[in-house]
Structure formats: C-alpha cells, structure tokens
Amino acid sequence: MKYVFGKSGQKMLEAYSIANTLFAFDFDGTLAKIVSEPDFAQMSQKTAKLLSTLNEMAPVCIISGRSLKDISRRLQAKPRCIVGNHGLEGLPNSQYSIRRAIAACHTWKMDFKKLPLGKHGISIEDKEYSLALHYRKSRTKRITKKILLEMASSLTPSPRIIMGKHVINLIPVGAPHKGMALMELLLECGAATAIYIGDDDTDEDVFCLPENRILTIRVGDKKSSRARYFLKYQGEINRLLEKMIRFRRQA
C-alpha cells in the first residue's frame, strides 16, 4: 500500500478524478469517526459539506454496513445511491437474497436472545438482513471475541463472518457483498471507473476485486490489506475530498 498523498498517489488520484468516475465511500471509520456508541456516529460539518459539493459534480455512492434506513438519516445530502447491510440493501436486483437473509437473521437472533449478552458488554445490532455483534464495551475483549466467534461458527444456517473494529458481522452466505454492490453501481451509474474509500475488513471485498479500474483507498495502513493506497487516519478524509473536488473542477 502506498500513501495516497505521495507523489504517485496524487497522480493516480488526479487521473481517476477527472475520468468518468463513481466516488464510493464507506461510512463508519471513513466519512465518520468511529465512536464508542455506534448510534452517535456522524459526519463532521466540513465532511458533509465537501461530500455534498462532490455529489453535485459527480456520482457519489455510500456503501455501508448499517441498515439502509439508518444510513439514510445520517446523510445530509442525498447521494446518487445508498447501499446498506454490506451490499444487501439498496441494490435493484437483490430480492431473492433479501428474503433468504431475513430468514437466516431471524434464526440467529433467536439463538442469541437466549444468552445474557448484555452482562458482558455485548450488544446485538439487528440490521434485518444481517447481524452485528458489538463488543466494544466488553472489559475482556479478547475472550469475548473468542466466545462470540465460537458461537457464530456453530449457527445454522452458517453465516459469513466478517470482523470489524470491535464488531463481528454475521452475513448470510451467498448474499451480495460490498464488492458486488460496487460493480453493480458502476453499471447503474454508467461510470467507467471508481474510487472507493473504506476502513474495515468488510471493505476488503472491494479491495480484493481484480479490477484496476477501481482505485482503492484504505483508512489506516495495514500490510495485509489489498487496497492500493491508504490514508493515515480518518481525519485525512477532508483533505482527500478537497483534492477530488479540486481535480474535478480543473478538469
């Protein structure tokens, strides 16, 4: 991974920004800071303003792990597309997977309801089509994570487990992921290329795509990530948005 504000990174960013590009973002940890209570996550005023400016110039999409309803109310400007539940919600051709996802999530929720999770600082976020097990408030995070993973792997139907920052995401197997969502959005928007910025393990579905027409940027440097570029920390998102807007204007 290279630093996006390095010499080659800036050149690539400019080349992608001036083309027929779709600008796609993850929400938590990318546009908004990670907070201890997921409900309080929101974009800063400056980020919201910059995103809205970019939205007027080019197609902007948000692909988040949150439910569509939840993410929609956190965005001030209405972007071209919003996709929720890690790619499950908001895509036009996902009716079949949605029905299966609802059934699977209901079964898992029933299994977890039997356990006293609240006592151990665990909360379940029901996103209707997927479940998120938050353990940020747990005092013994490592042990809690281990127990939750053991439980998750014994569920039926077995879920696809994606690790996040102090969260374990349970997604129905075979459901569309963020990578698939982005590919579909590219078609939908008629864009030739895309820039995707994300911070989490769920974003690796996009970073792993064998598509060099997608410029991938990760918030935070991580050796094992397949993203091509990185931002040092979330606060740099404003600088990135400003650059994109400037390049776009100059073009």
Add this chain to the structure above:
Amino acid sequence: MTRVSAEELLEISKRYKQWLAFQRLNRECEKQLGISITQWHLLRWVYEFPGITPGQLAEKTELHKSSITPLVKRLLRKGFLAIETDAWDRRRHFLAITRSGKLIVDKAGKLVKEYVKKDTVKDSPRHTGGSHLAST
C-alpha cells in the same frame, strides 16, 4: 486477369483518400502538438480508463504488445503519462494520464474534429466529382 469492378475501384479510391487524409492529419498533429495520432489514441484510452495495464491497452488499441512499450515510454518521457507498479505483483503496471496529458488529448481531439469536418466536406460528391464516379 481478375477484373476489378467499378464499385471495388470506388471503394479502393475512397480508402486511399482516407489513408492520405490520415497521413496529413498525423503530420499536422506532430507539427502542432508533438504527438502522433497513434499516441493520441493511446492517451485517450488511458484517459477514459485510468489504471489500465499496458497489456489491456494493447488489446483495446489493437496494437501489438511489443509496440505498446516504446509508445508508453515515449509518452512517459514527455510527461503525458504516469506509471505505477502493483504492490502485489511487481510485473504489473498501471497507467494514468497526467494534467498535461489531458490537455494534449483535448487539443488533439479538436484538431482531429476539424480535420474530419474538412475531409467530410472535401469528400462530398460536389467537391470530388463522386457523383459522376458513382454513376459509372
């Protein structure tokens, strides 16, 4: 001896004229902007698809891979292209257009448009006597 029909002759003459027009355009482009039409064509693809690899570029432009390398090198030297190596596979390179490359694409595009316009006028039956040829 194989006889060439009037239609075939007309077609050959049309293509020959197109080829001559292309040569003229190429010379003009090199004189005014310092790039050939082939280089402009290549730049256009990189502009449309940033991150394209030289192999993909060869496919898109229908040029041989071996002729892409010197062309890309020339454009890199001129500062119209930027190149980046894939961190996961050092053999793979991504190409992107620079600001000056984009400017040259636009300028050459205008030149090509003007030329095509002029040539269309020249090739019209009134200017070339094409109507007479067509009737024979």
